[in-house]
Structures are given as structure tokens and as C-alpha cells.
Amino acid sequence: MNNLIVMKFGGSSVANTEKIINVANRVTEKARKNHIVVVVSAPGDMTDDLIDRAKSITESPDPREMDMLLATGEIQSIALLSMAIKSKGFDAISLTGPQAGIHANNVHTKAKIRKIRPKKILEELKKNKIVIVAGFQGLNSNDDFATLGRGGSDLTAVALAAALKAKECEIYTDVKGVYTTDPRLISEAKKLDKISYDEMLELAGVGSQVMMSRSIEVAKKYNVNIHVRSTFSNEKGTIITKEVSQMEDVVVSGVAFDKNESKVSITDVPDRPGIAANIFGALSGKNINVDMIIQSAAREKYNDISFTVSKNDLKNAVSILKNISNKLNAGPVIYDENVAKVSIVGIGMRSHPGVAAKMFKIFSDEDINIQMISTSEIKISCIISSKDTDRAVKILHKKFGLG
């Protein structure tokens, strides 16, 4: 649809009446010249509160029922925002994820979007209504609510922008855009005007809190322009878009870190085909995302296999590995929660050799021990001890000239 903008507001932007009215003002300003689809998250801490509530009833709540429970948060937001917009004399309608035609798969609490059938949204837009869609939720093939997991509302927004061919997808948040590193940690951090999907993907993958990588992937695939900006100011934020040539002049565009990682190793694994598939198959079967993987060079037919998972998944991962270790007659499973991942990202790396070497030299000069390394074309990540994180980020930001 022509002249359509998708605007997404997170939970902190709709946490109370005053904030909801502020969002209504932002939306209606823009609605004078554009068709608008708004995507909202649950108000404030409601999702966490509901999870706590469920866990007060039983330690492991049924996932289908958890989704039934969590879906109510976003539904409250859309209803309240729609009331606020209508009370300002604009026509609006709220739609649950299912009503908006968002179809998800059947993995409760971590569902993926299967397809979007935006018939109802288009009908309402054609009636000149502002359409307000509940983020984070879809309908699965059992006709049940399925929630999309962390970052789910961003995903809803980007996927809708793609399906509706919106001219822009605005992600309103409590920061002003994407920074060269975390501005709460490093005061010299600078806001970027533009960043490529690939760089943003690498940043997201290494713990930049602004957006989850799954949303960026969808944006890249469907070429959706994302504008990350502040709910509380009219300042321009950061555009996430496809790569443009002058971007390559900047070698490194950001330093990111993630303190939510933990390192797990299974030791003395017999060196024969199929073992890795066995281990990582079991983990993915439980929906545990594995990040960096390192397999030590074989010594006398035995390997150590190490990898990182998020701290939330650590307990499950360890118990799965212990099981596998028993079956394979492998050695003990060891793990370490006191690690962090520090990464540098930049599409310029592709044409500027020696960036990795420079990073390792900086760490070595600072006496920071590197435990694991992984690299991609435009990113280098190191696992280090979590106590060194802040120092590592600061020195990298400085030495790569981002200040």
C-alpha cells in the first residue's frame, strides 16, 4: 500500500496512561499524511509479571497455557491505544495477532511467523483507519495463540512492513538509535546515522540490545527500511538499510558485548563421525540456541567440544550434555557462567585485512585473555572473562577510532 508506515512501540512506551497518550499523539501526527499500522508490546513489565505469576503456580507451566496467558498483555495495549487514538477524533481499530492474519508455527513461547495474510488490515486501512496490531503473537495451526519469543514485537512490525510493502518500519524505543557501542558504558559512543543490515545483524547477534537479529534478517530479506528512534523525541534515529558503498570507508562501525553468555564444554568425546550432529541435534531439539562452537584438534581420538549458550539455557544444556556424555562414554561436562562476548563489527573489514590481528594485539597489550574466537566476514567475537568486559569494550572503541 502507498504511503504506509509501520510504527512499533515497546512496552516502556505504553507503560501507563500518560505514555499511551504520548504514543497516540505521535501516531496521529503521522497519520495526517500517511496510512499507519501500529504494533505495540505489552505495557511495562506485564509480560515478566505474568511469567512470575505462572511460575508461582507451577515451576514448569504448560507452554500452550503460557502463550494464552502472555497474549493478554499485548491485547490490553492495543485496546487502550486504540481508545486513546479514537478519543482524539481519529478512526482506529485494534487487531489481535490472529485477527491481523499473523500465522505462526506450533512451537509455543518461541514460535516463528509462517505467513501473513493481511486481508483484514488492508480492509481497515482502506477505510482510513489507523490499524493497531498486537505484537509478539500469532495464531498457530491449532487455532491457539502462539507467542514469538524475545524481540517478537519487532518481528511482527518488520514482517508486517514487508507484507504490506510499507515505505518504512519505525522502531520506537527508549534509546535514540544504534550507537558505536553501549552509551551507558562509554560516554564517547556515537549514534550512527545509517548502518547496513549485515552490520546490524552482527551487532544484534553479539548482544546489542536495540533489535534482535531475527527481525533484521526479515528486514534484509524483504528490503524493509528500519528507522530506530526515540519515543520521547522527534530527533532522527538510525536507519538500517541495504549496504551503500561509502559505508566501506569505515573499517569498524561498532563494538558490542554480551554478558548473557555462558561457556559449556564436553570433554574427551570419541572422535568419530556424527558426534557433533548428535550433540547439537539434541540441543536444537530442545530449542536451545548455540552460538560459538569450538572443537579442539583431535588428540589420540578424543576431542573437547566447547560452545556458548545464553545463561537461561545453561541448566538445560548441561543436563542434555551429561546424558550424551554418559551414552558416549565421554568425559565430564564443564561450564563457566563468568564469561562475556566482546565483538567488533564493520563491513569495511572485508577490504581491510589485519583487523583481527589488531584486535588480538589490543587484548594482549591489556592482558586480557581470549578464551574462544569466532569470526565472520564482517565481525570478530572473542569470549573473555566477564570481569574484563568493560575494560575491553572501552579500549576497542578507542583504538578503532569510534569515539
Added chain:
Amino acid sequence: MNNLIVMKFGGSSVANTEKIINVANRVTEKARKNHIVVVVSAPGDMTDDLIDRAKSITESPDPREMDMLLATGEIQSIALLSMAIKSKGFDAISLTGPQAGIHANNVHTKAKIRKIRPKKILEELKKNKIVIVAGFQGLNSNDDFATLGRGGSDLTAVALAAALKAKECEIYTDVKGVYTTDPRLISEAKKLDKISYDEMLELAGVGSQVMMSRSIEVAKKYNVNIHVRSTFSNEKGTIITKEVSQMEDVVVSGVAFDKNESKVSITDVPDRPGIAANIFGALSGKNINVDMIIQSAAREKYNDISFTVSKNDLKNAVSILKNISNKLNAGPVIYDENVAKVSIVGIGMRSHPGVAAKMFKIFSDEDINIQMISTSEIKISCIISSKDTDRAVKILHKKFGLG
């Protein structure tokens, strides 16, 4: 379905974790020998809190959006209760009103049930699951949530009991059953073992808080046995059922009162055909329920028309009447909020003449002024000044031998 019981729990029964676990215990006890459908309301004061929240945003929230908002309360209850039941090793599934096949009409916030298509419920019962249905909500023909208004969860329960041919519909509440009058007011009030639909209808119509008349009407129509009982004890409550002959031996079975009434009069209305239709058509067009109606005997071609509405509807009713009064060149509209309705109910009245006369005599002996009177076959109601309510109820309860 054979051996099926519908159990309905109100908001105070699921207000917190402890209470939800208590309800799960009651349900699973009964589930050993019966198929069970549970209907629940929103937890505690959530519905009122959500209404307040909406009104903090705009004075007159859009009704469709209000229903979208309010539907979340019951959905939270069904999800949490289902988790609690599953954690006890029983299989259960929660269903929203729409999922349960409850179809409503399009009057938002006061919808009526159009029909029930219990296919999904029956499928799940056949898998030996305890089915937990969100009360108070259905799906309207726009595929939107529609809420059923006050007492809506009772209505859901009774209508499901009828559609599923349940052997009983248990209404769990914070009182032990139906009493001869309000036990909070009169310590001599007695719990009734049985009461007929008609008596219960009259009691409900005159403000007995136990159940709303719309649910009783459905129960009567489909011959559903209702068992009103306490959530917090195993004691038998009161069975609401079809009339049995020995019931007639008791002349008056209950005294009820309603302090939520207000009296409105439109004065000096021209006495010509169509005027009443005009007035009450306008009120029902705004979904305002009118209770007692009195038209004074015509004096010189002008009438006074008085009626009672609930205090909530008073403001709207008065503004509609003022409009009509202007159009008809009638006199001023006057109203009084300081009134109450006191009623005696009993199927025995039909065969025992003089009950009304006795009631009026009792009031006159007590110097209680009667402002309006209405009677049915098994009920006599009087509007009196609200300050006299407690005294009137006590003396009627005593003089009709209910203590």
C-alpha cells in the same frame, strides 16, 4: 454428554495463586468421577481495574475496544487455572469464549449469546481433558470479542450446561447458597435447600446478588439444575430447579432488596397514544433497562410517567428524557437516587390471597411510605426511601415467618 458437570468460579475464587490452587483441587476431586467443564471469571477486581484504566484514557471508551480489553481478564484466569490443574497431573485445556464456540450478538459490553457450537469442547472432553472456558465473553459476527455484561460468567456456565446437557451446573461463590434474605443484614436469614426458577428469577430481578436473572431464564428454558454453593466449603448449597408441589406450602420464600435503583419521572406528558412507546423505545435504544413503570391516572389530558432504572443508567436516562420532554412540550424531568426496592417472593402467593395486603399493612404499621408498587404472580415489590430499607427487610422477614 453423560456424567458431565459444569463448575463456575467467580473472580474472588481465582483472585490469587493460593485461591487458584484451591479451585484446581476442587475441580480435580470432582474430575475423578465426572467429565468437567470449568467456567471462570477474571481474577479479583481485574475487570473493574481495567475499566478504570480505560476511563483514565478517555471518558467514553469505544465499546469494541472495551471488550477487547476486558476479554483479557478471563483469559488470564483460564490459562492460570489450566496450568494449576495440569501441574497436579490431570490433563486440561483452556479455551477462550470464541474457541469454545460461544457466539454472541454485536452489542458490545452487553452482548447476548446467540448460539453455542460446542464441537471443540466435546472433542477435548472425549480426550478426557478438563476443559476450562473463559466466562463473560463470546465471538460476534465481526470476529471480535463481545462481552456479556454483568453476570456474564454465570450465563456462560448455564448456557454451556444446556448445550452440553450437563447433569448439573455448579455456581461456586463466596456465599453458601440462596438465603431467605441477605444474611449480612439479618442474622436470622436461613439458607434454602431448594428454590424454583420462578422464585429465583423474581429474587434476582429484585437485587439478590447471588445470580442475575438472565442466567436463571436460560436455566429455566433448558431445565438446567443449578447448584449454588460455597467455593470454600464442601457443604451443600441451594438447588435451583423446576417447581415441585410441596414448595407451595411456603407462602413467602424470600425477602430481597436492591439499593441500586433510582426513580425518574417525566411530568405533564400529553395523554395520547404512542407516547409511552416513544419514551421507552428511546431508553431501550440506548440499552437502558427500565424496571418498574407507573403511569399516573390522567388528569386533564396530562400524565406523569415514573419508572426505575439502575443508578448507573440514571444520568443517561435523564438526558434522554429531557430531550423527549422538550419535543413533547411536557413538564420537568425529576429524579431521586435515594430510593430502594424491597420485595417478597414466593410461589405460595398464587394460592394464598392477601399477601400483598399483609405487606402493605406491615409497612404502614412501621410508618414506611410506599412510593411505587409492582406485583407479579409470585412477587410484590415496593419502592421506598432508601433510609428505611434495612428496617423494612427485617420486619418483613420476621412477620412472614422466615427466621
